[in-house]
Amino acid sequence: MKVLVVEDDPDTTEMMRVIMKRAGHVAETAATGEDGLWMATEFAFDVVVLDWDLPQPDGLEVCKELRARERWMPILMLTGHAGIDKRVAGLNAGADDYLTKPFAPQELTARLNALGRRAPRERPTEMSAGDLVFDPAAREVRRGETTIPLRPKELALLELFMRRPDEVLSRAEILDQAWDMAYDGMSNVVDVQIRQLRKKIDEPFGRETIQTVPRVGYRLRSTTAPAGPEPVPAG
Template sequence: MQRILVVDDDPGVTNMLRRGLTYDGYMVDVAGSGEEALELARAHPPHLVVLDVMMPNMDGLQVLWRLRAEDPHLCVILLTARDAAADQVGGLEAGADDYVVKPFTFEILRARIRALLRRSEGETADVLSFGNIVLDVTKHQVWQGEREVILTAQEFKVLRVFFEQPERVMNKSMLLSRAWDPDYDGDDNIVEVYVKQLRQKLEVNGESRVIHTIRGAGYVLRAQ
């Protein structure tokens, strides 16, 4: 059974997440401070940490640095009310795997947790969905409602990266590292080209935009 450590100084948040994640089948530890989180992580090493950023004494980024020093491969999702693009980029560059902004829905956080844990175990879901768009990994098919969206192999790779981490802001470098071959050494502006092509194909009948540009930060898969 996988263990999740939830760290937040708001008991309402930790209680809600403990109930929801326990119901989903995880072992859940909760901490109300950075110091308590580090003690719990050493006593009961988690598979994943959901970590609030704004806490007194030791903030979430300080906790993140210490967790990373002890386990470089630990999955960490930052949970915070800081929604500025610079804050999100800073959190990711500090070592977080993902970033969820408060207020949040439990369903979105649950999806992020499952995606991170799958990747850490080398697993991949056969079917991914977001809104009315369904991506079949095995068949390399994409459906938007009842309409099949015909994509090239590379367009499919890029869209799959977005679907594996909905609501996560990703810059060009992150997308290149996940959707292109490791030996690709071309211009990173190719990402803009493929995002534009995906938008054209997903919005051909006036559908709402799902791949949004976050100025100065990158792109995100998000409902309108």
């Protein structure tokens, strides 16, 4: 998932970035409500984590404005206030869930995974392509009865493909969705990471789930296919 964290405390921001990276998510950050509102309006995110106690505009106003602009990604509101009135106000403003500081890393991860299954439309608990199954909540991948351990970046790539089956994704688009904006590397990192992913989910099983589309990018086949020659596009 690609998550926007809008939080003015740098220590909290860095902690959440580390938690999300370990869970295989990509985190972008904004330190003010104004910047968070602009990023959430201009770019696509699966979930927004929004601190209530931002300098003006505060998190509540940002949440209201996002919904007024018809930005419907799930919003997880953070606050140091545990009172029921705050929670009700946040939910009434359009937030989907509420987390009180301080929070355990496991709870943040669980709530993000649950919200991610809602965005931008209701998603299944598990996603599949033939006999390849990905459980985004457990961060678990299986091919048939075999569990396949993946590293966080490999999980992020597989999740991106499985959320958009049969779509051709360019290297630039993959970089944008699976790496954060601070990454300044070249697109060959995509080829390297996909090669590693194939070695784990495809090659040992004689499959070709992730297909190269020459001169364009990659796509994930929604049905199981044996490994074979890659088609060359016309023209």
